[in-house]
Amino acid sequence: MAQDFATLKKIYNVFDPFRPLPAGDAAYVNCQEVRGDGDILVEVGNEILLSDRKTCQLYAGHRGAGKSTELLRLQKNLNDQGCFVVYFAADEEDIEPEDAQYTDILLACTRRLLEALKDANREPLVSWLKSRWDDLKDLLPDVSLEGLEVEKEIPLFAKITAKLRTEPSLRHKIRDRVNPHTQTLILALNQFIEDAKKRLPSQYSQLVVIADNLDRIVPIVQEDGRSNHEHIFLDRSEQLKALNCHLIYTVPISLVYSNRATDLRDIYGSDAQVLPMIMVQTPKNESYQRGINKVQELLQKRVSQIDPKLSISDMFQQPEALQQLCLMSGGHVRNLLLLMKSAIKYTDNLPISTRALQRSISETRIVYRNTVYADEWQALAKVHHSKQIVNDEQHRNLLFNRCILEYRYRDDKEQIQCWYDIHPLIKGIKEFQDAFNDLNPSETQLDETGTD
Known part of the structure; x- marks a missing residue:
């Protein structure tokens, strides 16, 4: 027995x-x-490998269909062909699917890139954080920037994303204070990315970010009658695309079959691939x-x-x-x-x-x-x-x-x-x-x- x-x-x-x-x-x-007959290595992977410019692609499918498994296959395939790939499941530590906005995704990408690219010059992001600290310090009362070294300041991005995910009472306050400065954050992040790409090991020629599990963001119809999915992936598409590297975002399958499907194609330059x-x-x-x-x-x-x-x-x-x-x-x-x-x-x-x-x-x-x-x-x-x-x-x-x-x-x-x-x-x-x-x-x- x-x-x-x-x-x-x-x-x-x-x-x-x-x-x-x-x-x-x-x-x-x-x-x-x-x-x-779909193959992520061809449909998504070749778009990156063949392109002379940075790409931003969307990957969709029903939750639980096997997208993460396919994306992990893609990560290895790209890695084997000279791409340094930063993969992360956004809902594990960074975003709350029941209440997520674009700002959460940007901060998650920032945190994950900092963790993966340890040899790059972090000063632009440290400077951005210091410039915003007067707005944020009362939301992080247990943390002080005074006297901290760069290496100890960077984990504050992880603290911010953790509070976005786990503390609803602070979530909207953090967004309200970061939102007006997302353009300067993107500028600082791109300076970091440019330096990071120069310092990649010799076998890598490109940088790729895969943000998985964004398709789990629950659809919410907002006050203007449009969904939060539209606000994130359409209204803030220019910011989503702005990072100076190849990008892959998972998106809710319901958005791919909305009346904005053609807009998605026009904005991102290719059809969202569906599993x-x-x-x-x-x-x-x-x-x-x-x-x-x-x-x-x-x-x-x-x-x-x-x-x-x-x-x-x-x-x-x-x-x-x-x-x-x-x-x-x-x-x-x-x-x-x-x-x-x-x-x-x-x-x-x-x-x-x-x-x-x-x-x-x-x-x-x-x-x-x-x-x-x-x-x-x-x-x-x-x-x-x-x-x-x-x-x-x-x-x-x-x-x-x-x-x-x-x-x-x-x-x-x-x-x-x-x-x-x-x-x-x-x-x-x-x-x-x-x-x-x-x-x-x-x-x-x-x-x-x-x-x-």
């Missing part, structure tokens, strides 16, 4: 959905062929075995890290249970791993029982049911029927909440086709079934499991 528990514990933890895979990890699966779901079903609601096989490979590679002899297909009481798990995930990697972890939690001994899997599915379905507002069921029914979305605030929110998922494939003419569907777990919710059956009374209705 102890041995069974030890094995289950290892399996449970190998499916950690919140740990991006580092570049070269044995558990990584290349899903390019079932994600519309779609793994296609586990077709637009005709049929299982797509190539995609399902990829999902199973993803699970198998993680299990093999524990014991190469373990087979993912043998871990379920019934063979069709694994197929169901893959389909119910919708090709969403984090959902897949969460469903797997939950099923293991209700398992005492392998194989995983059908009852444990169904409980995992049912509990996650409840979460999705609680996410959907009463007036959104009909919109979801229309998306499931048409496989398309309407460009409005309601559908953008449903994209952000992962109730609607995006898929891509190449057709017979090698054209990329983009389509949408609801998360498969929603099909089993009564409110959705009622809305769908009311909308399509003459068609085959959904049964209690949500199957067409």
Whole structure:
């Protein structure tokens, strides 16, 4: 029994959905062929490697789709080809996704560049900090600049970003005092960057900053009727682009499908690259075995890290249970791993029982049911029927909440086709079934499991 528990514990933890895979990890699966043939190394990486000017690119996709894992692959690839890459997950220590503004991002970039480029001349940023200290010192009463050396003054940027993230009462005060001086901060930061680029080790010829997890910034409609996403990525785009190095920002997928999509392209000079779901079903609601096989490979590679002899297909009481798990995930990697972890939690001994899997599915379905507002069921029914979305605030929110998922494939003419569907777990919710059956009374209705 102890041995069974030890094995289950290892399996449970190998499916950690919140740990991006580092570049070269044995558990990584290349899903390019079932994600519309997109490749971040080509679409984003080559833009940097081929360009004679600095670039600023946007990278989008549903939260939990695997963007961080892909960005870590990109970081290594660029590093191998002569780029010094500063990567950071902005929500870990720098910004609060529930309440973030452009100033927070600028300060986060400043802090991370200072930490990564230790040999560069920091004097311009130290001078900026000293010039602003009378405005900020009462917000940092435990810190004094008097008599401190440069090396000890710089961590104050980390203190500022920490307070932005963790202390709501100070967040707006810090922004109010920094906002009027962001242009001078950018000027000082660019002076620092220029000196840093000259001091990079000989194998590096370019500097790249990747700010990850900005896509987690929660959409908020502000007093002027526009979203905070627009204020950050459109209104402050010139400042976001102003740093004198290559830049990659993750952005909320809902912004990419807003009525400002063409503005994004015009402003940033290229389309935002999107990481779609793994296609586990077709637009005709049929299982797509190539995609399902990829999902199973993803699970198998993680299990093999524990014991190469373990087979993912043998871990379920019934063979069709694994197929169901893959389909119910919708090709969403984090959902897949969460469903797997939950099923293991209700398992005492392998194989995983059908009852444990169904409980995992049912509990996650409840979460999705609680996410959907009463007036959104009909919109979801229309998306499931048409496989398309309407460009409005309601559908953008449903994209952000992962109730609607995006898929891509190449057709017979090698054209990329983009389509949408609801998360498969929603099909089993009564409110959705009622809305769908009311909308399509003459068609085959959904049964209690949500199957067409």
